[in-house]
Amino acid sequence: METYMSICDEIKKRFIRLSRGQRKVAQFVIDNQNIIATHTASDVGKLIGVSESTVIRFCYAMELSGFSELQERIKRDLMGDEERSQSDHPLITKKQEHLLSDVMNRDITSILNTIQLVNEKDFEKSVKWVHEAGFLYVLGFRQSSATANFLTCTLGNYRKHVKQIQHDVENIVQQIGSMDEQSLLFVVALDAVLEDVLTIAKLAKNKNVKIVAITNSSLSPIRDYADIIFTVGAQKQSSAETIIAAHSFTHALVEGMVSQNRKQYTAYKKANAQIESNFLFLEKSKII
Template sequence: MQDLLRNVSSSYKNFSSGQKKIGDLFFKEPIFLAFSSALEVGKRVNVSESTVIRWSQKLGYRGYAEFQHVLQRKLAEERFEQVEESDAQPAVEQSFLANLLDADIASITQLKQSMDEDQLLQAVDHIGQAKNIYVTGNFFDFGLAHFMTSWLNLTLDHAELLMHGDGQYYRQLSALTAEDTVIAFVFPRYTKSVIDTLATAKKQGAKVVLITDSAVSPAADYADISLEVLVNSNLNIDSYTAVHALIASIMRFVYVKEHSKVKRNLAKVEAIYMEKEVFI
């Protein structure tokens, strides 16, 4: 990325007034140029599409598309960790998609290296022993919470989604006891509502299994068990790939530990599937 910045800087004095506007936008918001058309860039700084194309040509590229491809690759090199493989091509030759996928692979690799299996097993024990299981999270984490609740309810048949704003929320809070376990997904951006939910859960005596991004997460103070997993947030798009890998691991451990119960419940559902001819 530095060589591209130097190229634009050294060429800046030769830009027209309109091209300097594009250069200024590049220094300020390179991501906008990386993912916007020449027409959109021109509209952003009040110049023509052809001015944007000529600007990229003045930098030595055949056209804006070639410049944009290079910029995307440079941003990927700068923002994403590379996974070392003996037969991998040099990072500079990888596509932008390859870098995105490598970032997700790197986050799973980090999870593999950092996860405390004893902590995970304790979390599974809390889930298996709970009279009732409640799953909560920030509203950004609703999909994670809903997915895990659905699977736990399918296999253990006593899980509920506990989300602020739901009509059952306060009834569920009031019903929490020391026999229950709350599973909480708490990733940035942290919300006051989920912290308040966990504070109430602890006050009611419930066990809290926290799945979060950091030991300094504001939810950590309320956790009996804390499982930390990286969320890749490059380019302002959160990737929960490693979180899904952790969820799958928990589910598999639950399946093994509570095998008889899980097998029995799945068999009941499978019987209904067949009776209703659900699947083709």
């Protein structure tokens, strides 16, 4: 019996063969199936920032007769998802020996999708901003805090003036107060962006701070405040699963910064490591 493949699975299978404009449409379809099912091709094109003809050409590239057939496929898949919503998690019902490869292949797909979605010019500009910024701030609460921690620690290995904004009023006020036009704020928004994150981003924007956002949805409200926004992850992934792609992407950003002046950053990392080593030696001496 032939296994049914959803339209989003078909898109993922053909993703690498699509043009850059069609890939934008593809990712939007994967992330926003309900919008595709209820809006016209023209409306979808405006939301994505491409022409209606690009949306139609994407449908043809997927061997569909047009946008109407895409909507029908999406509606059929959404109905199927509802019917399966009460069933066990797919990983639980699979044989245990397949779990490892299934999970890690999903992570690989998430990273590969992110590579295709990243705008190279925006990436290069962000790397330049990280290198030139006097102060770096990292914001990420709740499920986004893991990536925010990772980015803060990785940046802190190579340079000074890296601060992670903590979720308490006093810390937030202090950090925003020290921001200026020489500052760069990273906003990690891998879950539903709540008012506290948007408020901080708005206040930073009012101080002419450059803002780079990392999110798992192209429609995230953080886009209203970010100078550059990067979308990471893959279809229907939870925030926890998206973290893998986000970590990989932020690692690439840091490596890009280091490449701007490898000698300077490597020297700082060595000096920082030596200080930590001396500190640990003193701590062990006290115990003895």
